[in-house]
Amino acid sequence: MLAIDVKELRKEFRVQKNREGLGGALRDLFKREYNTVQAVKDISFQIPQGEICGYIGENGAGKSTTIKMLTGILVPTSGHLLVNGMVPYKEREKFVRGIGVVFGQRSQLWWDIGVIESFHLLRKVYRVPMEEFKPRFDELVERLQLSELLNRPVRKLSLGQRMRCELAASLLHNPSIVFLDEPTIGLDIVVKSEIREFLKEMNQKYETTILLTTHDLQDIEALCSRVIMLDDGNIIYDGGLDELKNRWGKGKEALFQFAETVTIGQLEQLTSGLPVRWKLENELTARVFVPQDRANISEVLARLVSGGGLNILDIKLFETGTDEIVREIYQSGSAEHKGDDVSNGAQRLAARSDTTARAKQEAEQAAEKEGVSADA
Numbered sequence: 033m034l035a036i037d038v039k040e041l042r043k044e045f046r047v048q049k050n051r052e053g054l055g056g057a058l059r060d061l062f063k064r065e066y067n068t069v070q071a072v073k074d075i076s077f078q079i080p081q082g083e084i085c086g087y088i089g090e091n092g093a094g095k096s097t098t099i100k101m102l103t104g105i106l107v108p109t110s111g112h113l114l115v116n117g118m119v120p121y122k123e124r125e126k127f128v129r130g131i132g133v134v135f136g137q138r139s140q141l142w143w144d145i146g147v148i149e150s151f152h153l154l155r156k157v158y159r160v161p162m163e164e165f166k167p168r169f170d171e172l173v174e175r176l177q178l179s180e181l182l183n184r185p186v187r188k189l190s191l192g193q194r195m196r197c198e199l200a201a202s203l204l205h206n207p208s209i210v211f212l213d214e215p216t217i218g219l220d221i222v223v224k225s226e227i228r229e230f231l232k233e234m235n236q237k238y239e240t241t242i243l244l245t246t247h248d249l250q251d252i253e254a255l256c257s258r259v260i261m262l263d264d265g266n267i268i269y270d271g272g273l274d275e276l277k278n279r280w281g282k283g284k285e286a287l288f289q290f291a292e293t294v295t296i297g298q299l300e301q302l303t304s305g306l307p308v309r310w311k312l313e314n315e316l317t318a319r320v321f322v323p324q325d326r327a328n329i330s331e332v333l334a335r336l337v338s339g340g341g342l343n344i345l346d347i348k349l350f351e352t353g354t355d356e357i358v359r360e361i362y363q364s365g366s367a368e369h370k371g372d373d374v375s376n377g378a379q380r381l382a383a384r385s386d387t388t389a390r391a392k393q394e395a396e397q398a399a400e401k402e403g404v405s406a407d408a
């Protein structure tokens with residue numbers, strides 16, 4: 033069954049233009065002008081029940097707007113949207129009983145009352161029968177180590193403690209889908225990994241579907257097999273994390289430390305016929321670059337170890353990290369192109385900045401004609 037089914041979903045905001053100066057303010061009084069911001073541009077994706085999917089993008093890419101539509105807070109401008117088989121903004125009461133939401137930057141708990149009282153209020157809001165609530169509550173309290181925190185007011189909790197309570201609050205009514213918007217923001221590494229472990233466990237035990245928005249790619253690496261990447265309101269990648277790494281990873285590098293002096297010629301001869309590149313860092317250290325898909329690092333290692341009688345003291349292996357891959361995709365504006373074609377990415381980036389600069393210039397010229405500021 034599909035947990036989330038999104039087709040051609042669009043959200044536009046009408047934003048009032050503010051013209052500059054007193055004259056502008058007066059003109060605004062008589063004739064309002066509006067700009068349309070296209071936050072989400074006809075996106076489509078499907079998430080099956082039980083999947084953990086990462087939803088990532090730079091600031092302003094449209095992530096929160098999507099989550100708000102999926103949770104029924106915002107009504108889409110156009111398109112189709114089904115979450116748990118319901119249209120989120122239509123069947124509000126029934127719908128919210130099946131979902132859990134955590135906004136890392138905002139709290140769903142009442143600030144001045146004890147955590148346990150917030151939990152009981154939520155039980156009433158979600159109309160969970162006591163016999164269902166009790167075992168669920170006990171499990172969450174034990175798993176997230178909340179017993180010490182239950183009687184404290186939320187405002188007295190540390191960020192990590194509050195986030196553990198927020199997670200419990202979002203799961204008390206046993207929802208089949210949870211939306212997590214930056215759930216690990218600002219947390220230290222220990223709490224982050226506890227939260228990741230907990231989410232993984234909940235997903236495995238209860239088949240909870242999780243849509244996770246984050247700027248921390250380690251969250252994605254730890255939890256998500258699939259990632260949807262958004263840029264300027266469009267989906268630029270939807271697929272497996274491994275596939276993304278394979279497609280965009282620039283290959284591997286190995287750093288060799290030798291006991292005796294080596295030359296590039298010696299190393300090249302040992303790896304002749306393999307499409308690798310050597311670089312001498314100093315006379316005892318050499319780096320080899322092995323392009324993705326075209327050569328096997330183990331072949332290089334085997335040739336060096338068995339072939340030339342070189343005395344190798346140490347070997348370090350490096351792989352392109354997800355952070356780096358994602359940064360590069362954003363710079364090129366598309367995940368269609370292969371990562372080892374860096375010049376292509378750079379050209380696309382330059383073309384994009386050119387287009388942006390041209391658009392801005394045109395807007396400024398038009399605004400000058402109208403006597404308004406282009407940034408308004």
Ligand SMILES: Nc1ncnc2c1ncn2[C@@H]1O[C@H](COP(=O)(O)OP(=O)(O)OP(=O)(O)O)[C@@H](O)[C@H]1O
Pocket residue numbers: 045046047069070071089090091092093094095096097098
């Ligand atoms: N209520 C609103 N009125 C007008 N414009 C809005 C509104 N909400 C969002 N936007 C605009 O829509 C675009 C997408 O915003 P959104 O908050 O969805 O991005 P985001 O990917 O969640 O960013 P961040 O990572 O910074 O939270 C932005 O240009 C933003 O300024």
